[in-house]
Amino acid sequence: MKGSPIYRFVFAGGGTGGHLYPAIAVAEKIRELKPESEFLFIGTKNKIEASVVPANGFNFKHVWISGFSRKMNLSNILFPLKVFVSYFQSLVALISFKPRVAVGTGAYVAGPVISAASTLGVKIILLEQNSYPGITNRLLEKKANQIHISYEDSKKYFRVTDKLNVTGNPIRPALNLIDRNEACIKMNLDPNKKVVLIIGGSGGAKSINNAIAGEIKSLTENNIQLIWQTGKFYYDQYKKYNSEMTIVAAYIDDMSAAYSCSDLVIARAGATTIAEVSYLGLPVILIPSPNVAANHQFKNAESLKKSDAAELVEDKNLNSELRNKIISLLNNEVRLSELKKNIKNFSKPDAAKIVAESAIKLAEQI
Numbered sequence: 001m002k003g004s005p006i007y008r009f010v011f012a013g014g015g016t017g018g019h020l021y022p023a024i025a026v027a028e029k030i031r032e033l034k035p036e037s038e039f040l041f042i043g044t045k046n047k048i049e050a051s052v053v054p055a056n057g058f059n060f061k062h063v064w065i066s067g068f069s070r071k072m073n074l075s076n077i078l079f080p081l082k083v084f085v086s087y088f089q090s091l092v093a094l095i096s097f098k099p100r101v102a103v104g105t106g107a108y109v110a111g112p113v114i115s116a117a118s119t120l121g122v123k124i125i126l127l128e129q130n131s132y133p134g135i136t137n138r139l140l141e142k143k144a145n146q147i148h149i150s151y152e153d154s155k156k157y158f159r160v161t162d163k164l165n166v167t168g169n170p171i172r173p174a175l176n177l178i179d180r181n182e183a184c185i186k187m188n189l190d191p192n193k194k195v196v197l198i199i200g201g202s203g204g205a206k207s208i209n210n211a212i213a214g215e216i217k218s219l220t221e222n223n224i225q226l227i228w229q230t231g232k233f234y235y236d237q238y239k240k241y242n243s244e245m246t247i248v249a250a251y252i253d254d255m256s257a258a259y260s261c262s263d264l265v266i267a268r269a270g271a272t273t274i275a276e277v278s279y280l281g282l283p284v285i286l287i288p289s290p291n292v293a294a295n296h297q298f299k300n301a302e303s304l305k306k307s308d309a310a311e312l313v314e315d316k317n318l319n320s321e322l323r324n325k326i327i328s329l330l331n332n333e334v335r336l337s338e339l340k341k342n343i344k345n346f347s348k349p350d351a352a353k354i355v356a357e358s359a360i361k362l363a364e365q366i
Helices: 017-033 049-055 079-097 110-119 135-143 152-157 180-186 206-221 235-241 255-260 271-280 293-306 315-330 333-346 351-364
Strands: 008-012 038-044 059-063 101-104 123-128 146-149 164-166 194-199 224-229 246-249 264-267 284-286
Touching (some): 008 079, 008 110, 008 351, 017 271, 038 049, 038 079, 079 110, 101 110, 101 135, 110 123, 123 351, 152 164, 206 224, 206 315, 235 246, 255 271, 264 271, 264 315, 271 333, 293 333
Parallel strands (some): 008 038, 123 146
């Protein structure tokens, strides 16, 4: 059945789960509020969005764009051409789809898509998940009708402040805590023992995986169970550690169960992970990736650390600090309770609803 010509929304974002899942969360909320809506996601062919978007019931088109590497390589030579071609690919897709509102999540693919949407007079919403805004959103801010940010700290990096809304980072609506015993049974773990969840982002984190592999014997000997998401690129290397005490997985489908049975989370400081653990009120050790633009993960983690809402271990100190930090926290219920309480202050559970309602209002404007 054909949807409403008014409620047509295009989403541009992907490359990583951190840029994709907030877009899906907003689209799902729009679909809930306005079931007649039509959606088009535009992303890249070989990244997470190409499989996850269709799996969530949304139409998907890809453009040629790829990221600009901070290290000099041959692919950078093609970057200007890719931007040019992706802009015209986006124009063709948007002229056909006729969206009323375009939502960009800050990934590099948002650049040509949102620029093309602006050329066609489409209303623009930008989502910024990180404390330090990415270059794509900073370049696109003049084209936006609204910019929804996750941190107060982000305001100083934008020039057009009247468009800013401190809304929070939209998260998946299906994510909720369930009974811990039930969750442990789902995950094949003993509810009477402590559980640590290790997640390194959608692609996995080599340094975290190496550190956990080096300490796995010591941790399990301390009666600590592990749920270890290695990422698909590293699973074959670490699957040998799977045991009664350690669940090793390339990717965890049931994150609600994984979070619900965990006494402590170890994670990169990506914006989506921070939004999820804040919403659920979970104690976390954040290990910022040193391999991201403008060191934005460290700035994310630092925002929480300053408010005593998370522990921070730098990547370079993993081998010397992580094991002792895990064991000391799990043996300190008072500290765990403090972290749970303080991280809740960073939760903005209505973010997806606020952005969705804003998009619908913009679509209704003539």
